[in-house]
Amino acid sequence: MLFGIMRYRRKIISAAVVISLTLWAAGFLLLVFSDFGVKRFGWGSPFPSSKLEGLSSKELSTQLTELERQLELQKIARSVIFDKLRSLGIDTNILKELRARRKFITDEELSALLEQKYLVNNNPKDGATGRLKNEVLMQPHSQHKQPSQALKEEARSGPLSNFQLPILVMACNRVNVTRALDLLINHRPDPERFPIIVSQDCGDETTAKLIRGYGNEVKLIQQPDQSFPKIPPGIRKPQPGYYRIARHYHWAFDQIFYEFHFSAAVIVEDDLEIASDFYEYFSATLPLLIADKTLFCVSAWNDNGKEKNIDLSENGAMKLYRTDFFPGLGWMLTKDLWDELSIKWPNAYWDDWLREPEQRKSRQCIRPEISRTKTFGKKGVSNGQYFEQHLKYIVLNDHFVPFTQMDLTYLLDENYAASFTTEVNRARVVSLAEIRVLKQQEVVPIDQALKIRYDSYQSYRQLARILGIMDDLKAGVPRTAYKGIVTVFFRGRRIFIVPPTSWKGYTVPPPPDKKRPLSEV
Template identity: 55%
Template sequence: MHRKRGSLILCGTFLFITWNAILVLLLWGRPTPSGDQGEVVSRTNKDLVEDVIQITNTIENELEIQKELLIQILNHQSRSSNKNKPKVVAPAQPVIPILVIACNRVTVRRCLDKLLQHRPSAQLYPIIVSQDCGHADTAEVIRSYGNQVTHLKQPDLSDIAVRPEHKKFQGYYKISRHYHWALNQVFKTHSHSSVVIVEDDLEVAPDFFEYFRAMLPLLKSDPSLWCVSAWNDNGRDGYVDPGKANLLYRTDFFPGLGWMLLREVWEELEPKWPASFWDDWMRQPEQRRNRACIRPEISRTLTFGRQGVSLGQFYDKYLRYIKLNTEFVPFTKLDLSYLKEETYRENFIKEVYSAPVVTYEEVTQGQLKGPGPFRLQYSSKNSFKLLAKNLGIMDDLKSGVPRTGYRGTVSFLSRGKRIYLAPPPGWTQYDPTWS
């Protein structure tokens, strides 16, 4: 290719020089009239001027032809050169980075191995590991992945001044500080427009990436949503429908544990980010602002980290039994319009409040007739907590919102039947004093 291009350039240059040499010879070879011949007298000055003009026009025309020829040769050279350059192809789909929040668990390897195993594209899903704590062994594990991940280190490892009664909560303060720094890295330093946040003790399902890819357009287009979560707080085996791996819900409760956030929401939250207990802060009405999250029937994450700042709270009783989805659901090919706010709310209310009301005894003693669903009604904070605890679902409330709740209703399976633990008809709002 280089030899052919060089020959074309030499050929063009030779033609250019040769043609102009011929023009010069023609001009020199024109007869010059002698001063003693009568013909000179007959030639007028006008004839001489016309000859000069004709010759000049001829030269100009030929020079223009030679100019075009050289331009074509240079363009051909440029095209040939560009063919040899590697093409940079921009991804047709948005990039969704995965931010892994790490500290001092060498078991982060399990988290990273699963992410890399199920990741369909390194270009579309860059993995960013942000490490706090300065733990050398954990840092070595992360470094062992080389360029498969980006390893960030939180620079401020100092203790945080807290009230004496909060000294035992120092870990929660450091976690909040780390989240603040790491999310600024993703959105401000690396200029991403969205992120999926994964803690270092989470294992992801085979369709984890597919799920978030499908949810991103919905999250961007629906202002009544502010997050997408891979987690079902009541997603223990026996409490979810194994035949409904494709079923998704809206929930007023912020689930966390593998969740997607948009840059616009971070710009809203970042200036007032709390010093500690960031997840409960997210669940307050001032932050939630009546917005919902999307969550699945069957979790797309599983936590394996019993030890942490929460000292295993809920782990032994609930979290260790969460069912991780194993069936790949092609969410990007499904019609998800049922999750839009107005459509979902109308259908949900109709289904819940058209379901027959049953008693606790009928549910627990297997006396329900028909396929369901069924509605089990609560009337107060205490009645909700008592029913939830006895039925085996999580009974705590955050700012009045039950885990997985939507409009006060919690959906789960009991003895194979769909149960809606719901407030009376006409529900309008949560009571923040229910905690």
């Protein structure tokens, strides 16, 4: 028996040492992230000393008191922690895990930073992992978490002037991607604030060469997986192109948010032209997207933005709306949203998937009266669907609007619903016969808006064809709809297409009957 104990002595001692070191390391990590670690050693301090210079003792005391209170709920990981852990020989796998978590900050701390204008400033030029200049990063918000008062105030005070917002261009083998890139570069007010990153799929070298020709003006990244996409069995008439696109978007978003570490991004396709106030529009609406958790995107596109369906006046160019329909075609999202969507991203048809209630979760997008993007891509995976009837007639805004100098808080959920409802209630009710008569009259701008009800999806489609707008629905939502109401401009008047009084929410309609061509309406 003694011989047996001696035989396994080394293993017993080794196991004991491993257990002791593991417990010691765990205890040390708890110490690092505890209040004691922060207070006693200054580990994890969210404000570098250079950021605190010039503050009064009272201001410092107020900030420290608030931070200490918040540390009970949430700990802050800082770069100094990693240096201390590394110097103590902690397992590098633990460091990598902490690095993957990045740096965290509470809403209160973010508010303090916003007040001092120490905002997120991620710069991909600082390194492949996107090192932070100001060493601050917002923590992902929980679903529908209400924004802090300071964030609301920031949304009211104007754009996040130091926030770096990348433009992600999704490309494949379209050689006239240069048409899109030329406008993005020519209208860009600041290359540092708005880096252009082109993500290319397809592996087309001719297109890649054209993109590289822009030198430092753009950054090219290439999707490495060029294998044939996996298509589930039983799919009738599968279209591999849509599977490739969904795979590409997933990879590109991972690069933007997890490799370059941006906190928000604007997505454009390689067949989009942009308006001169494209950057101005997204700069001004970014604080709203951050502050209002009932929003999940900002889009530059109006699906019904044809000349006869929009207000082309100066007032129309300034008009922005909320919509339950995801427009796409030049849109902005945050890392928070990608954190939520990335784990369940679909294999194909990602845009229609995003419109489903399970993803939208009653959230909305901001969209303009007059589009800030216009597509020239007749040829593509969709084979020009809707292009000849609708898309090529979309008007691109040509009147620069200084959105960053305007108060856009009317778009916050707490303000928008009431004002929009009041506007609809003031509109005069008209019949379908009156709309038909109006269609034959001359265009006479009149201030009073009109409204007409639809009592079924079939009657909605009938109205849409008369007015010349897109009549399809996605997940039961008409294009541009807000609370079931579609807003259009027609023959000089604002018209609200309103659901029945019994309307309780969107439902997926039965398959539509065969549509007549618009020319027969």
